[in-house]
Amino acid sequence: MKLHDRIALVTGASRGIGRAVALALAREGAAVAVNYRSREEDALAVVKEIEALGGRAVALRADVADPGAAADLVAAATESLGGLHILVNNAGISDDGLVYGRPPGAWLEVMKVNFGGAYHCTSAAMGHLMAQRDGAIVNISSVMGERGWIGQANYSASKGALNAFTRSTAVELARFGVRVNAVCAGFTPTDLVGSLLEDETGKRIKKQVPLRSFAAAEQIAAVAVFLAGPDAAYMTGELVRADGGFAAQLGVGRP
Template sequence: MTRPEPAPRLHGRVALVTGASRGIGRATALRLAAEGASVAVNYRAGAAAAGEVVAEIEAGGGKAVAIAADVGDADAARRLIEQAVADLGGLDILVNNAGIARDGLIFNLAPEDWAEVMRTNFGGVFNCTKAAMSHFMAQRDGVIVNVSSVMGEAGWIGESNYAASKAAINSFTRCSALELARFGIRVNAVLPGFTPTDLVAGLVAKDGGRTIKQQIPCREFASPEQVADVVTFLAGPNSAYMTGSLLRVDGGAGAALGLGRPKL
């Protein structure tokens, strides 16, 4: 006797993924759609790439829309939430993924390098969370997944502004989880390690990332799809008793003491 295929875990749910035209955001939008969710694909400048994500979701039988918005702007974030609800008939899942990098030594960083990274990375999380809260609170249901980074828990040369923005996201995740739990809203974060996206291209350009891989127990970078799997787990019913959690997806790098391997 053939067993029936299990129903998609997110059937009937509506998700919004910020920064979904590329990288982890793109992989997450596709993964959520594969699990049955309707997806709002947010982008700031990559209209063509966002349209390709929507087309791929629709080709697989799903429903998706592309919505342009700069999530670092509070009014734009509010309009983004409103349009996602209007276009897809509701909102159940918010994935705060949009982010940028302006790498450089602290001595060389310009004020705008600091301000723009904080405005987009942490400001986008704050703005979209605040904009979605009323909707989630009214329906007493909602899931927020923030895409942070292992950089938020440790340091790396040339990453001070980026690391600080991610550390802010980690603290905000815990605080918002505590405030929103009584409304049936869960808030968690995923902390990817090195993942081959545009944001880390400069860090791996010198030797293809070989030196960094040597410091990762699994000896490989994470793929955007592997991170998207964890985001999707946190967005779905199998993580129903989790809130305020920060999940590392780093190939074991965070378990190591110091750098390199012992000479044994």
């Protein structure tokens, strides 16, 4: 197991991609702090799954959009599991809609969680990681941070900010042996975007993906675990797309 004796904190890990990342890290031997904001039962279920695999895990409640709560979360994860080597900033929300007609503050909560959560947790964890001169931070971003989509202006902006943050913190932390990378996920059916990918709308979107399928949460998690592990030891500041080829094409990729 490539992450034996490593300790990880995954934000927003009670469901979706975060849950898949937590389980994938555990399968590689990492102890995992499973962060959640409101779904305690789901988070405890993830902990039980990890323990069933023979691993160690703890469920920790915190709203990462709150800087104080994020700092307490990092401290609790470090104390509960005996250290910290890997931080996966996954917590995210969406509030889709056209900019025209939206209330003035429609962008704020999305930005506070999607970008602010990563900022707060990274800020809280970096002192520990710098001091031990060892660590990996993986931000779960989206191809929407590099492309546009109708009704996604606030979400795209939050992920674009996260991408810029990834590059800057990678440069800042490199001299301390701490790597920072991001996974730019494509369309992945989770609670966050599930309604968008259903019925005829989903079929039309899927036809625009070169691999003709949506991502499974486990496929995104596999990229995150790679970036967190020793096989990516010389990678930092990278935005790694896992989108079935969606962003590689011009337009929808066909006449």
